[in-house]
Amino acid sequence: MRTVHTDIIIDTIKQMCIEANYVLSKDISDRIVAAYENEDNIIGKRILGQLVDNMEIAKEEMIPICQDTGMATVFMQIGQDVHIEGMPLTDAINEGIRRGYDEGYLRKSIVGDPIIRVNTGDNTPGVIHYDIIRGEDIIITVAPKGFGSENMSRVYMLKPSDGIEGVRKAVIETVKLAGPNACPPMVVGVGIGGNFEKCTSLSKKALTRSADKHSDTEYVSNLEKELLEEINSLCIGPGGFGGKTTALAVNVETYPTHIAGLPVAINICCHVNRHVTRTI
Numbered sequence: 001m002r003t004v005h006t007d008i009i010i011d012t013i014k015q016m017c018i019e020a021n022y023v024l025s026k027d028i029s030d031r032i033v034a035a036y037e038n039e040d041n042i043i044g045k046r047i048l049g050q051l052v053d054n055m056e057i058a059k060e061e062m063i064p065i066c067q068d069t070g071m072a073t074v075f076m077q078i079g080q081d082v083h084i085e086g087m088p089l090t091d092a093i094n095e096g097i098r099r100g101y102d103e104g105y106l107r108k109s110i111v112g113d114p115i116i117r118v119n120t121g122d123n124t125p126g127v128i129h130y131d132i133i134r135g136e137d138i139i140i141t142v143a144p145k146g147f148g149s150e151n152m153s154r155v156y157m158l159k160p161s162d163g164i165e166g167v168r169k170a171v172i173e174t175v176k177l178a179g180p181n182a183c184p185p186m187v188v189g190v191g192i193g194g195n196f197e198k199c200t201s202l203s204k205k206a207l208t209r210s211a212d213k214h215s216d217t218e219y220v221s222n223l224e225k226e227l228l229e230e231i232n233s234l235c236i237g238p239g240g241f242g243g244k245t246t247a248l249a250v251n252v253e254t255y256p257t258h259i260a261g262l263p264v265a266i267n268i269c270c271h272v273n274r275h276v277t278r279t280i
Contacts, residue, residue: 002136004085004280005085006089006091007086009084009089009092009096010096010099012140013074013093014099014103015100020142020274022063024055024059024273025275027210027211028249032052032185032271036049036052038244039245043237043241043242044238047241064106064107066146067107069144069146070145070146070274071123071127072124072127072142072144073129073143073204074097074128075140076139076140077139078130078132079133079134079138081134081136082137093126094125094126097123097124102122106123108120108121108122109123110122110124110125137279138280141276142276143204148183148270152177152178153203153265153267154174156170156263157263158170160261163262167190167192167262168226172231172234175231175234175246175247175268179240180241181240182269182270183271184271185237185247186248186271187247187268188249189269190252191205191254191265191267192252193254195261195263202253202255202265203266205253206251206267207275208275208277215251220254224250224251231246231247232244232247248271
């Protein structure tokens with residue numbers, strides 16, 4: 001049995017919150033550069049050039065890539081042979097978020113009640129997902145997400161007879177409705193299966209997978225490629241001004257579901273698809 005103190009978890013999450021907001025992951029930054037080099041639309045190319053400049057400035061000067069530094073989503077994969085000592089784990093995760101947003105001078109965007117709407121002042125609480133895995137490791141993924149794109153996300157409770165074409169139609173409809181509001185080029189996370197809440201967490205988790213890695217399931221991998229091609233053929237383009245690149249990637253995650261259902265969630269993310277993973 002391995003013991004890990006929550007002080008280590010707090011410091012790790014603090015660093016991850018700062019890193020995620022300052023430095024765009026290589027899979028996404030490489031795709032933005034490639035989109036810029038491949039773009040023919042004059043305005044679209046100019047927008048992409050500005051995105052390239054922006055992410056380089058953010059990295060060099062250690063400032064946020066985007067002023068909306070998001071609501072922190074944290075995926076915790078905890079080995080079943082780990083004993084965690086110190087404060088309660090959820091409190092420790094939120095303390096890490098609080099320190100990261102404070103010490104990183106990141107915008108605090110969280111209100112304590114959805115109706116009364118008084119800012120908590122420290123960007124907590126985050127949204128935390130727990131998963132118990134084999135072994136003695138703790139794998140942490142921090143994914144801050146702004147609400148310009150989050151607000152464009154949707155859930156569909158399809159009928160089983162709608163099948164894969166129903167899924168495809170739901171994704172394309174969501175992207176069309178999002179249009180320029182999601183700050184394209186976007187990354188599209190899709191969750192298929194489970195129930196109402198499971199498909200949404202799958203779609204958020206899908207955004208944390210590298211844009212360079214397709215699903216290991218053949219039909220899902222094919223769907224990812226086909227959807228990316230179809231979305232880019234919409235010519236919404238960078239910033240919604242037209243062009244070849246409306247989406248940088250489409251990632252799909254699946255889960256078993258009920259015989260009577262086909263839940264589908266589409267989580268739209270802007271070009272600032274922030275995610276950092278570390279293992280303790």
